[in-house]
Amino acid sequence: MFTTLHEEKVFKDPVHRYIHVRDGLIWELIGTKEFQRLRRIRQLGTTSFTFHGAEHSRFNHSLGVYEITRRMTEIFSGKADWNEDDRLLALAVALLHDIGHGPFSHSFEKVFHTDHEEWTRRIILGDTEVNRILRKMDRCFPQAVADIIEKTSTNKLVSSMISSQIDADRMDYLLRDAYYTGVSYGQFDLERILRVMRPKNDEVVIKASGMHAVEDYIMSRYQMYWQVYFHPVTRSSEVILSKILMRVKDLQERGYDFKQKPLHFLSLFAGEITLEDYLRLDESIVHYYFQSWQEEDDPILKDLCNRFLNRRLFQYIEFHPNERMKDWPKLEALFAKAGVDPSYYLVMDSSSDLPYDVYRPGEEERLPIHLLMPDGSLKELSTHSDVVEAISGKKRTDHKLYYPADVLTDTRVDQEIRDSIQSLLTTI
Template sequence: MTNRPDGKLSEEKVFKDPVHRYIHIRDELIWTLISTKEFQRLRRIRQLGTTYLTFHGAEHTRFNHSLGVYEIMRRMIGTLEEKVKWDADERLVALSAALLHDVGHGPFSHSFESVFAMDHEEWTRRILLEDTEINAVLRRMGDDFPEKVAQVIAKEYDNQLLVSLISSQIDADRMDYLLRDAFYTGVSYGHFDMERLLRVIRTDSDQAVFKLSGMHAVEDYIMSRYQMYWQVYFHPVTRSAEVILTKILHRARDLMEQGYAFKLDPVHFRTMFEGDATLSDYIKLDESVVMFYFQQWEDEEDAVLRDLCRRFMHRRLLKYVECTPEKLKEQRPKLEASFRALGVDPEWYLVHDSSSDLPYDFYKPGSEPQSERVPIYLLMPDGSKRELSRESDIVLAISGKKRTDHKFYYPGDILDEQGADNKDVIRIRKILGSLY
């Protein structure tokens, strides 16, 4: 297919999408970026990590999501073009940033990052700026083009309006993952009227704002986000799987540091464990590779690694109880002693996990860097603007209120196997009942 001198494809390409119906691509740059190996890798990384073990439909990928964010950004720009003069280069910077914002995510993203003390945003930057297919494609637009795209994703770009469209309290990224995650998990509370939001979006200097007449659509979005975090993203069963996943990686790293002889040398993990992974090493890692090793480790000599991998692969997860940190701290020594008496190593099987979310906040000068806490503003009929929570009682009720849940995870199946009459089991169950 012959492309045009203006950088457009001679014929529009479309992806059929269950959330947005169609994703439209007219720019040769975007079409070529999608074909790079670094972007195609996102097909092998789930959007929601271990959530598929809770909601069986949650098999969608970072690839799906990235295309969705691009499509929302494309539509946002289309709406704003009537009010803002976008030059062609700036428009392509925005679309490229939307498409590539998650390209640095690793397998089981957040659990992986916590174990290896790494940041997917830094890997994204490296993929954009170092020797990759993506960098080569971006440089066709100019030597400084990759840096511009990287700056948008890092929230450092001069055009803060463009940054706010992809990274703020209401942006293309959040809009897509809420709708997409709700669709694939099958829940009803993640839906909101995106069409209405796109119709009422406007600009005010360096920020996107929303017409007062669209306030209810913004409220709906905020509440959808709140519900999705507590009903899906922080689901205790999903967190149990993440706990086991994290413990597997920690155990494998400890064994490697001890010189343990694996039946199959984990070559894909070695540089990650040693902290000197190259960009090429990182790009080769995806969830299919990780799951292959977990399957192999089901037959390892090390009993802890073997058991943890079997638990993860066959969904034999840890059970949990609600707890308060103070009571858990007081009772933990007794719990650990009783579990040790049953042959359970507390280091690998007893975990205190906490989940926190701030559904909406407004920036308080002097409190901390502004980051993504720029408030959502409503555009009033007289042309002035007002912060969302000053007009919405619903949003005011949850503004600035951080909710944190604490749970204690333990191997409940071992208690069941020991029998209800076992003295240590009786003691453990009594303590567990007193933690909240």
């Protein structure tokens, strides 16, 4: 069992000013090698190609989520629906919720079919420093933490503090990502939202007087997704990153003789990756391989690594697959004639977001934000907010076609082929 630290520990933080650690449990978790690994995993993957300040890590963000959750527990303390025994559980979940992320997170997951939440669970329950520290609380404590992250816990209140439509995770990453990218879109009044949060009926609710602060938060999230997270230049770098990993996987399966063998990836390719293997993967390792693979004999791998490391990104145009798919085979054939493999250099990419939604029986559970009315009743947010009602349930999707613009200026490619590609891209 852990006690309060003899002296409070603080982290200076650009978003929250200070992050306060008073519990021995949290302090020891921060010191584990699994948590320290998050220093080597960037929060926003390749977004620094677009917003050069976006170099912050999952370590930064995880501390921020912990700090917001810590403040929530202070606000909830003494309230009728809050169980003080859940305080350390909430803090541990907040701190560890992203511990399973791999290098370049979502691009990595797409290629290798991994799930960071599953790896988070394995780290919490496996033979790790994190697990050994959690077990000091209680032998069942690691499972309680894992269940909340897996969204299978019966503790709905703590779950909603970490994962809901207005939770500590989203509030920190919006403010933090806005700060490091240098944009104003993600700003909202965190202080006001925290002041009007209340525990009620196994969920976090908002006092009706704080509705406008929540409107501002939802619109900030909407803007951040379309102005930052789904920025087409960032998506171009993600496309190239994914294609590098796909090329390496394909070459390995074909028995290609690498000059720099992908030793850290072999168990991934074989579908036999262990927890120890996974924890050795971070972005410094991936960058090392990309640097080395610039010297490979395979022209595609060599070129893609060079493009990624030196920011020679793909060009993009608007492309709606449902309307223009008849042109796709023609475009693939022209790229092949130009000596450019369309499976690596002609890529459709789609992004979509649902900024706010209400619960619909039979669909994926998406609990709405509830307002706590003066009479004690709960009302769903969009029934009182015209702003939220206007975007509620509306999914926006954006499609782009990515390709290397230099294929159109490469004098080694027949002029007629280049003209045909340009003409087709113009009419798509």
